[in-house]
Amino acid sequence: MATISDVAARAGVSTATVSRALNGKSTVDRDLVARVRKAAVELGYQPNGPARNLRRQEAAVVALIISDVENPFFTAIARGVEDVAHEVGYSVVLCNSDESAEKENRYIDIAIQERVAGVILSPSGTTTSVAKLATRGTAYVAVDRPLPGHDSDVVLVDTRLAARQATAHLVAQGYDRIGCITGPSGVRTADDRLAGYRDALRSAKRRTPKLVRRTEYKAAGAHRAALDLLSQAEPPDALLIANSAMAVGVLQALQELEIRPGRDVGLVAFDDAPWAELVDPPLSVVAQPAYEIGAVAARLLLARIADSSRPPTTTTLGARLLERASSRGPEDRR
Amino acid sequence: MATISDVAARAGVSTATVSRALNGKSTVDRDLVARVRKAAVELGYQPNGPARNLRRQEAAVVALIISDVENPFFTAIARGVEDVAHEVGYSVVLCNSDESAEKENRYIDIAIQERVAGVILSPSGTTTSVAKLATRGTAYVAVDRPLPGHDSDVVLVDTRLAARQATAHLVAQGYDRIGCITGPSGVRTADDRLAGYRDALRSAKRRTPKLVRRTEYKAAGAHRAALDLLSQAEPPDALLIANSAMAVGVLQALQELEIRPGRDVGLVAFDDAPWAELVDPPLSVVAQPAYEIGAVAARLLLARIADSSRPPTTTTLGARLLERASSRGPEDRR
DNA sequence: AGCGACCGGGTAATGGATTACCCAACGATC
DNA sequence: GATCGTTGGGTAATCCATTACCCGGTCGCT
Incomplete structure (x- = not known):
């Protein structure tokens, strides 16, 4: 060589x-x-990259640690990050933490060891491993979820508000017993979506009976949760679902139970998956600006790499409720 | 530090x-x-990673260059690679070449510069940039698509056979004018799927009229192609679709044209997306063993890293046709 | 003509971990 | 008791690109 x-x-x-x-x-x-x-x-x-990086004390690489490569929401973020980073000559390496604090920690160690210029991550839970980045002085930006106890740059979606609006929409459509299937306790987006759901019910003066289930952010968990909820004595007549993978599980459960979405039970799910309009009836969704999140995060990271003393910022982007037939409402059913 | x-x-x-x-x-x-x-x-x-890698002349990292992060087929491959690599202490960095020969080339350069231990890639088109890996002596494995003119380790799916079977299935179901929407010319999987389609039509003694369209492997292209095909004077009564992103585009087109899949037009698509069973009617698919492809590729790569002189191998995995209602056939329609 | 400023380019120090090579110490063997 | 072997651990070379520092030459100004 x-x-x-x-x-x-x-x-x-x-x-x-x-x-x-x-x-x-x-x-x-x-x-x-x-x-x-x-x-x-x-x-x-x-x-020779290692030689160059050794001498320069930094590699022109940003690490993007996401919690699920198979979730379109995160891959869309990845594209946003990539496009911005590439423009200024940085490479992006993608790491899949798989919602595991241990893997996340491992990737953070690797990022530090390899002296990457910066890290963008969607923190899984209450991990403290990001503290290492702070003490090392490596630039980092959190996306999707804030870092409790660190005031870093963060790019968020106002997911509580979005959940509230989505739930209010279900209320307005005339649904009465609205349930919620959300992610694990401690995962901020899951907690926020639940809180937004409760906000809406409270201000609509509905009591919130036992219609909430929490599982991992995957189809399988949501599938079980939906079966469980719907086989109760007093099942919900509408569901707020916290992400698109979960929506898949819920729709499967409804198929198995021969319950027709939009007719027997109203549905709104987070994340505008490409297939949401293709199911019958089309699925109402809360569309999050995933690409934008990635792009903004990348710009913040680059700014921080250039000037580590800039004050941390929090960017909150809005989500859009796309009302489709799955939340048409009992009134319109006949 | x-x-x-x-x-x-x-x-x-x-x-x-x-x-x-x-x-x-x-x-x-x-x-x-x-x-x-x-x-x-x-x-x-x-x-200090760079220092260590400089001295060791190799990083315990494998690069995975895939042609589309947003395609579930490739992200499933990524999981397979990751799981195997992590077991033996290697890290995986994911690079998104976006079907662009230029980006692929760039990532290959970076992989070489950073002295990664090996590279797994899904080659976009007829690129020759992998030649660099060969001359550098960096271990590499191709997945999904072979590398013309290089006898490297390759992990493939017998996609031509799968396409043939899928098409034969449509024939058997009584469809008469079977069309095909596949990827760009020069992309091996796209060519193979088309070839398999033609194989089946030939052995069923059907003439193959102008019912083939080629576009990029994305929803938008397939959408246009489907509109074009179906608005012809003699439209197809069934379609073979070369991947799941394209299936989204086709289904959208059918919705717009108010043509009911499985009733007015039979459908089989490649890739078993999580939502395939949720659309109405459930979509028949060719399920490719994506995770397995990744796992096998990673094992081959590790073997080659350990012993660069082992003879190159080609592993061909089979795909499974999952017959669902979207290809039920004209006979069953009433 | 003489002096300084400036510019292009060479020499060598530098970054930090690994490892070849060497040495000391200790135990074992005859 | 002397010699050999073994083992643990230190010294210093090594990986390769970058860059501080220095030097020689050219140009401009007075």
Whole structure:
């Protein structure tokens, strides 16, 4: 594998000149630049990243640690981050923490060890492993969920409000016994969505009977929860579902029970999955601006990398309720 | 940021001993190991990755370059890779080439520069940038699509056969004018699926009129293609669709045209998306063993990292046709 | 003509972990 | 008791790109 000295020898210059010519940091004679370029191409020279990063004390890489690669919400965030980072020459590496504090911790360690320029993460639960980033002085931004006890840059969605609006919508459509299937306790978005749901019921003066279930943010858990809720003596006549993977589980359960969404039970789910309009009836959703979250987070991160002393900011983006037939309401049923 | 010398000083030993104690490569006195560990923890020591990788000439990282993060097929592959790699202490970084040869090329350069131990990629098109990996001696494995002109390890699905079977199934169900919407020319899976489709029509002695459309592997392209096909004078009465993102586009088009899938037009799509059973009627799919592809690829890669001289292998996995109501057939319609 | 400013480019220090090589100490063997 | 082997641990070389520092040459100004 060719090194910078090989290139220097072939071009008949010093290694310093090769470095300067290839990085364009300092002015180098035209002819020399050309000679160096030529030599580099001929040798197929690729700079040694570790050596460069060792010397520079930082890699032009940002790590993006997301809690579920299979969740379209997070992959959309990833695209937002990528597009912005690439524009300014940073690479993005994606790490999948799988909602596990341990994996998240592991990836944070790796990010620190590899001296990445910054980290964007969707914190799983109440982890304190981000503290390491703070003490190391590595720039980081939290997305989707805040970091309790750290005032870092955060990009959030006003998910409590969105849940409240979605629930109020169900109330307005005439549903009476509205249930909620949300994520695990301690996961901030799950808690917030539940809180928004309760806000709406409270201000509509509904009592909130036992119509809440919490499970992991996956189809399987939501499937069980839905079966459980709907086989009760007094089942809900509408459901607020906290993400699109869960919506899949709920819709499966409804199929099995032969309960028709939008007819027998009203539904609103978080996240506008590409298939939401294709199911029958089309699923009402709370569309979160995922790409935007990623793009904003990336810009904040870059700003922080450039100036670590800037005051931390919290950006809260809004979500949009897309009313479709699955929440049409009892009135319209006939 | 604490360095190995800081730890050595605090533990009262040499840097060599610290390295040996922490890596367990050589036998070190129990007490010293304890002292070193203690000092490392107290200082919050995290080894400097670039320094380590520079010295070792390789990072315990494998790069996974996939052509679309938003495609569940590829994210499932990612999980397979991750699970296997993590077992043996490798980290996985995910790179999204977005079906762009340029981005793929860029990520390959980065992988080489960072001296990753190996690369798994789903090659976009006829790129030759993988040649660099070969000349550099970096281990790599291709998934989903072979690399023309390189005999590397490859993990494939027998997608031509699967397409043939799916098409034969449509024939058997009594469909007459079967169309196909597949990916861009030059993308191997797209070509293979088309070839399998033609195989089936040929052996069923159907002429293949102008019922094939090729677009990018996305919903938007497939949407246009479906509108185009179905508004022809003699539209198809069934469609083979080459992936799940395209299936979304096609289903949208059918909704707009008020053509009922499984009733007016038979459908089979590649990839078993979580929502396939939820649409009305449930979508027949060709389920590819994506997780398995990733797991096998990772094992092959690890084997090649360990022994670069082993002969390249091609693993072909089978796909399963899941017959659901969207391909019920004209006979059953009434 | 002489002096300083400026510029291009070379020499060598630097970053931090790993490891080849070497040495000391201790136990075992004859 | 002397010698050899073994083992644990220290010293210093090594990986390679970047960059501080320095030097020689050119140009401009007086």
